Every structure is written in C-alpha cells, then in structure tokens.
Amino acid sequence: MSVTIHLPTALRKYCDGHADVPVSAPTVGEALRELSRTQPSLYVNLCDETGKVRRHLNVFVNSDHMRDRKGLDTPLSDGDVVTILAAVSGG
Amino acid sequence: MGQKVILTIGTKKGLFVAQSSKSRGKFDLRGPFGRGIPVYASLVDTRGKRPTIYAGSCNPFFGMKVLKSNDLGKTFEETRSAPMFSKEDGRALVNIWSLETDGAEDLLAGVEPASLFRSRDRGDSWEMVPGISNHEHSRKWQPGAGGLCLHTILRDGGRTHIGISTGGHYLSEDGGKTFTASNKGIGVGFAPDAYPEFGQCVHKIAGHPKAPGRFYIQNHGGFPDRPGIGVLRTDDHGHTWRSIADGLPSDFGFPIVVHPHDPDTVYVVPLEPMTRTCPGGKPAVWRSENGGKSWKKLTKGFPKEETFFTVLRDGMDIDDLKSPALYFGTTTGQLWMGKDGGEKWKCLFEALPPINNVKVTVV
Numbered sequence: 123m124s125v126t127i128h129l130p131t132a133l134r135k136y137c138d139g140h141a142d143v144p145v146s147a148p149t150v151g152e153a154l155r156e157l158s159r160t161q162p163s164l165y166v167n168l169c170d171e172t173g174k175v176r177r178h179l180n181v182f183v184n185s186d187h188m189r190d191r192k193g194l195d196t197p198l199s200d201g202d203v204v205t206i207l208a209a210v211s212g213g
Numbered sequence: 214m215g216q217k218v219i220l221t222i223g224t225k226k227g228l229f230v231a232q233s234s235k236s237r238g239k240f241d242l243r244g245p246f247g248r249g250i251p252v253y254a255s256l257v258d259t260r261g262k263r264p265t266i267y268a269g270s271c272n273p274f275f276g277m278k279v280l281k282s283n284d285l286g287k288t289f290e291e292t293r294s295a296p297m298f299s300k301e302d303g304r305a306l307v308n309i310w311s312l313e314t315d316g317a318e319d320l321l322a323g324v325e326p327a328s329l330f331r332s333r334d335r336g337d338s339w340e341m342v343p344g345i346s347n348h349e350h351s352r353k354w355q356p357g358a359g360g361l362c363l364h365t366i367l368r369d370g371g372r373t374h375i376g377i378s379t380g381g382h383y384l385s386e387d388g389g390k391t392f393t394a395s396n397k398g399i400g401v402g403f404a405p406d407a408y409p410e411f412g413q414c415v416h417k418i419a420g421h422p423k424a425p426g427r428f429y430i431q432n433h434g435g436f437p438d439r440p441g442i443g444v445l446r447t448d449d450h451g452h453t454w455r456s457i458a459d460g461l462p463s464d465f466g467f468p469i470v471v472h473p474h475d476p477d478t479v480y481v482v483p484l485e486p487m488t489r490t491c492p493g494g495k496p497a498v499w500r501s502e503n504g505g506k507s508w509k510k511l512t513k514g515f516p517k518e519e520t521f522f523t524v525l526r527d528g529m530d531i532d533d534l535k536s537p538a539l540y541f542g543t544t545t546g547q548l549w550m551g552k553d554g555g556e557k558w559k560c561l562f563e564a565l566p567p568i569n570n571v572k573v574t575v576v
Contacts, residue, residue: 133275163293167275170305171298178274208274 123148125202127157129164133206136164150181151194153204168206178209216576218532219285221266222542223252223570228268230286231561235575237538237550240561246289247272247280254527256312257574258320264576267320267336269295269309277306279322279336285576292336296322299341304328310362311527323363327354327377345375345383345392350411354380357414357433364526365418370425374418374451378526381413382430384451398454399445402436417526419469424476426450429505431526434458435465435486444469444481446505457505462492468529472554473537477504480531480539480555482524490521498539498555511551514558522547527570534575542568 127143137143143161147153154175158165169175181188182205188196198204220231220240227245247270255268266282268289277295282288298304304326311323320332322339328346330339341347345363354361357378365376373385375392384395394411401413414433421427427448434443441456443464458464465486472478479501485492496515499508522543529541531554539551540561548562548571 166294166297170276171300172303172305173300174305176274176276211273 123198123200123202125153125198125200125204127153128203128205130206130208132208133164133167136167137161147198149194149198150183150188150196150204153198154194178211180207180209181205182207217285218534219257219264219266219574219576220540220548221255221257221268221286221570221572221574222548222565222568223255223268223527224542224546224566224568225251226566228252228255228270228280228286228289229565230266230282231548232285235534237532237534237552242562243286245566246282246286247278250278251569252280253569254309254312254322255570255572256314256320257572257576258314259574259576260314260317264574265335267312269312269322271308277309279309281336294338296324296328296330296339296341298328302341307360308362310360310364311366313366315366315368321366323366323375325360325362326356327351327361327363327380329363329366329375342389344385344390348383348392350380350394353412355412359526365415367418367420367428369420369428369450372450374420374428376415376418376430378416378433379412379414381411381415382418382451382454383411386450395451396454397452398447398456399430399432400439400442402433402439402442407439407442416467417469419471419479421471421473421476427476427504429457429469429471429479430454431466431469431481433465435463435484440464444505457501460508461499462497465489466524467526468524468541470529470531470539473531473533475502478502478554479505480529482529482541484523488521489523494519494521496520496522498541498551498558500555511555511558513556514551515549521545525569527572528568530571530573532573532575538573540571540573542571544568 222229227247229244231240233240258265268280270278279292280289308325322330329342367374375383381396383392430445444458445454463483470480546565
C-alpha cells in the first residue's frame, strides 16, 4: 500500500526537511519498520530501542488515532496518511 | 591557567552557558539550548585544541539527544546519535545522567536505566560498556525517585568507580572490564538489611587526584533509626566506607564536592530529609577542612530564613582557580556562587528554570 507519513515540524530536519515521506506498507507497524530502514535518523525519534512508539507521540491514520483501531496492526490502504504528532504535555 | 570561567547549567528548559573572566565579577548568560528540553548532564571537554561542550538533552517526545558545541556554547548541534541499547537487550534509554572524558579521546555516558556507554568519536556513535551495564545485579537494581541512574563515573589510577541510584558503588580494578559491588559500610534505610551487598541509594561520589584511594559519598541518609549512613569516606579505593557525618545537621543531601587543591576539604549541602530543603528554611553549605572530622557552616550572603530550595546531585561544582569558587543551582532556579571556597555567597541568576546540573570549567 502506498501511503504518506506526515511529520511534525520538529522532525523534518531528520529527513532533509520533508514534511511528507512516502512508504509502502500494509500496516502502521510495517510503515514504521520501513522508516527504520530508509530513514534511520528519523525513526529513532519515533520509536525506542524496543520498537515501541515513544510515549508522548500520537499516531493517526487519516483522522483516527491508531489506538482506536488496531494499534500498530492497523491496516493501511492506498492513499492513507499516517500523521505523527507530539502530545500536548509539559509545564 | 585559562582566562574564561565557563558554567554549563542544565535546567528543566534546556542548557544555559554562563561565561566570565577569571575575576568572576559578572557572568554573561547564553541559552537555553535544546529549548524546552530537560538537561541533566553536561561536560566541558578541554582535551582538544578547542574546548567542546556536551550536554544530554532528554527529549520526552523524540528521545535522547547529545548536544555539542565547538564555540564555547554560542551554538550547539546534535551529535549523530545518542547511546542506544540493542533491540535484543530489551531496555530503552530514558536519560543521560553523566558525561565524562576517558583517556585521550573517549567520552563516557552514564545513563538511565543504569548503564554505561562509550563513544570513541566525540559523541557520534556509542557502544555499551558491558562489565557494568550487564552486571549480574543490573536487572535487580531499582529506581529511586529520580530514576534508575548511573550518575557518577570516576577514575582512580587504573580503577573505575561507578555510582548508581539505586545500585550503590561499583568498582573495577581491571580497566573497566569487570565491576564488583563495593559497598561495605554504605547503609540503606529502606530495606530490612541495613548493609546489603548492593542496592544502596548513592547520591554522588567525589574524589581528588592527589589522594588516590580516598573518596567521599553523599548517600541517601536521613533515617533516624539508621544514623551515620549518609556522608561517608573511603581510604582504600572504596573497599570499605565509614561515616563522616558527625557535626552535620542532617546526613541527607545530594551533591558532594572536593576542593580542587586540597583533598581534605569537602563540601555538602545537608537537607532535611522530608522536605529536601535546608533545615529550618535556612540555607547553608557545610565544609570540612579535615576530611570529615569536623564541619563548618557557610552562610554569608544567603537569606537567613524562609528559603526552601533543593540542590540536586549534580547541582554543585567548584572551579580550580587559585582561590576557588563554588557554584550551585537550585530547583527553584537560582544559581549561587561562593567565592573564597564558599566563604561569601552571591546569587548570579535569580530566576532560571529548575536546575539539575551545574559544571564549571576554566578555559
């Protein structure tokens, strides 16, 4: 499936300034694994060493948070947009 | 002797760099670098032609970064990578708690969860030091309130001393290949066995190159039923430890610092164990000039009362000028300087973000 990973501004410096990165993957988890191969500097910002998505990041498939679907197993379709956003937190 | 005094100040909101002439009359502040991201460790590496400043930037969103500056903290960039565990290891990096130089070129990073990493290329790549990181005790260490951190890395000739909270003091006598828990005399107040083999909540360890084998520990004291476990000394490379807390108002505290020209002179900031602020709200640094036999309270320049700050484990340092000044940062954002070895205190900056880490270097 050809999908687009859409990145927050803070992460674009890890992929030559691009806001969108195309990947081909059947699930969210596979899309992230592809990034680990093609964009390793970007990937370490998204997932820790164990492969877990970092705690304060949110991953959406189109408008749905992946946790409301099947998490990393959420299936992807051609044209889907996977949006990475930092959570609102801090003080 | 150099001409500039450089303070690196790791805060909840990033790294600040303060610079002064060696008169230390006025410090100019730069930063924050790594804006908005907590910094718990910093280092000025003076081994090369130009000093290099390093800092750990603990990004809660995107993971750990190592910041590096080749222009004395005017600009910073990220190194190519931060320490990372292997996927097979199963642990994930949370924070960098200490950065130290090693040998001619290497950097060492003590991290959370408690492990040690080495870089041979100025922070661009890192490899785990297995002797301590994969120690047979490592999966039994427990986090203290600050996290399971490897916060102290000290060399002692061919020996390496490591401080872990909570893990205790570990000693290598074979060049860092293997480590042994070396906690005889270091107590705990939070377990039935007052003197376990390991698991102590060591807060900080300090030594002096002119006194090999002698080290001072600020341990987690403050337990009425177990007095004398908080401030300790060893004279045999850490094989045995003994209390030097007599005369202090509390044996709880975080930092411990040794005078650069006198290994008998040591500084602590005793804190009341429940509030973790100076007893009675009256700030004081305490100094011993005889290796811990007796202590003197240093208060000149501090508020006399109604002051409730905490100084964390890496929040105090001392420069190495002829008449050294101490520096400490507080969790309420003040940066204090104590000239003449702590005799006269002055607040350099009154309202920084909460301060985790203060290091001073003369370049």
